[in-house]
Amino acid sequence: MNGALKIGTVKGIKIQIHWSFWIIVFWIMMTYYMQSHNVKDALMGGVFVLAIFACVVLHELGHALTAMHYGIKTKSITLLPIGGLANLEKIPEKPKQEFVIAIAGPMVNILITFILYFVLQATDMFPTQEDLKRMLQNNQKFSAQMFLFNLMAANMILALFNFIPAFPMDGGRMLRALLALKMDRVTATQIASSIGKTLAIVFIFLGFFFDFWLVFIGLFVYLGAGAEAIQEQNKVAFKGVKVKSAMMRKFPSFAETETLEDVVKHMLKTQDKEFLIFDINFTQVVGVLTQNEILTGIQTYGGDTLVSEVMNRDFVVLHENEDLNEAYLKLLSSGLSAAPVVNDEGQVVGMIDSDNIKEFMILKLSHELKN
Ligand SMILES: [Zn+2]
Numbered sequence: 001m002n003g004a005l006k007i008g009t010v011k012g013i014k015i016q017i018h019w020s021f022w023i024i025v026f027w028i029m030m031t032y033y034m035q036s037h038n039v040k041d042a043l044m045g046g047v048f049v050l051a052i053f054a055c056v057v058l059h060e061l062g063h064a065l066t067a068m069h070y071g072i073k074t075k076s077i078t079l080l081p082i083g084g085l086a087n088l089e090k091i092p093e094k095p096k097q098e099f100v101i102a103i104a105g106p107m108v109n110i111l112i113t114f115i116l117y118f119v120l121q122a123t124d125m126f127p128t129q130e131d132l133k134r135m136l137q138n139n140q141k142f143s144a145q146m147f148l149f150n151l152m153a154a155n156m157i158l159a160l161f162n163f164i165p166a167f168p169m170d171g172g173r174m175l176r177a178l179l180a181l182k183m184d185r186v187t188a189t190q191i192a193s194s195i196g197k198t199l200a201i202v203f204i205f206l207g208f209f210f211d212f213w214l215v216f217i218g219l220f221v222y223l224g225a226g227a228e229a230i231q232e233q234n235k236v237a238f239k240g241v242k243v244k245s246a247m248m249r250k251f252p253s254f255a256e257t258e259t260l261e262d263v264v265k266h267m268l269k270t271q272d273k274e275f276l277i278f279d280i281n282f283t284q285v286v287g288v289l290t291q292n293e294i295l296t297g298i299q300t301y302g303g304d305t306l307v308s309e310v311m312n313r314d315f316v317v318l319h320e321n322e323d324l325n326e327a328y329l330k331l332l333s334s335g336l337s338a339a340p341v342v343n344d345e346g347q348v349v350g351m352i353d354s355d356n357i358k359e360f361m362i363l364k365l366s367h368e369l370k371n
Pocket of ligand 1: 060
């Protein structure tokens with residue numbers, strides 16, 4: 001994901017924070033400062049948010065490490081203001097595995113809740129109802145006692161929230177996995193997503209009477225339910241389709257020794273936006289160049305820059321007989337919009353980009369509608 005800062009790696013999984021996340025930290029700190037006019041409170045507010053997000057990372061690691069157990073790799077975990085996102089290389093096809101991977105996340109939060117509960121009990125710090133009332137009134141939010149208690153409560157909420165049986169929550173995946181034991185995956189997804197949508201509407205309705213936050217949660221769930229169903233339909237549209245049916249056999253290519261200006265001249269004459277970059281003898285692909293690098297490259301270094309200086313050297317190579325759906329997921333997780341396609345001999349026989357996959361899908365779906 002663009003604009004994400006890498007903070008570490010756990011068992012080969014990159015952990016990164018999206019820039020928009022810092023807005024939330026800053027906003028919480030400002031809110032505390034406005035309330036108390038106390039820098040220490042503001043700082044503690046920030047530390048508290050970071051502690052919650054550390055728990056979110058542990059939750060995502062719960063998914064990722066369970067997936068790893070089933071041989072599914074996770075490329076990265078990204079922290080967004082709305083929570084974490086574990087970028088699994090593929091979705092487990094076996095319902096049982098999907099269920100275990102989905103439940104592993106919220107189970108981590110339940111575990112943290114119990115640990116904090118026992119720590120508070122063992123140290124005699126567990127607040128009584130009197131304590132809670134007094135602390136709320138005095139605004140003493142950040143004694144060690146309150147810090148641990150609030151963190152415990154936050155983990156409990158995270159766990160409960162994720163057990164809501166609707167996409168994109170883990171509960172939606174658990175529900176789908178359970179349904180998929182009895183029926184095919186697409187029907188299971190459709191039923192799970194309708195249940196999610198119904199729940200979302202109930203949330204939105206209740207939100208207007210009780211707590212406005214429910215309206216936001218409802219909207220979030222409603223949108224997530226739709227997206228998951230569409231993604232699942234795409235998978236079916238691609239079922240049994242090979243990369244070679246969707247790839248472009250004629251594709252724009254340049255040698256790494258050519259300049260950005262050469263590329264731009266070509267772009268002005270054609271519709272091409274992505275390019276495969278070859279070595280000087282045109283024997284193998286050494287990079288992928290997209291509009292992004294071309295524009296920033298020209299702005300920063302000028303038009304006479306060699307393409308080899310700005311191209312992406314880290315790209316995926318797809319095989320012509322590969323399943324289109326798997327290929328699409330690989331392309332998405334590479335973060336680039338295009339990839340070279342090779343045959344058994346390793347020769348480059350085509351190029352695939354996300355636009356041309358989308359067009360292919362629209363064609364295929366409209367063809368199916370006609371029949
Ligand atoms: Zn989760």
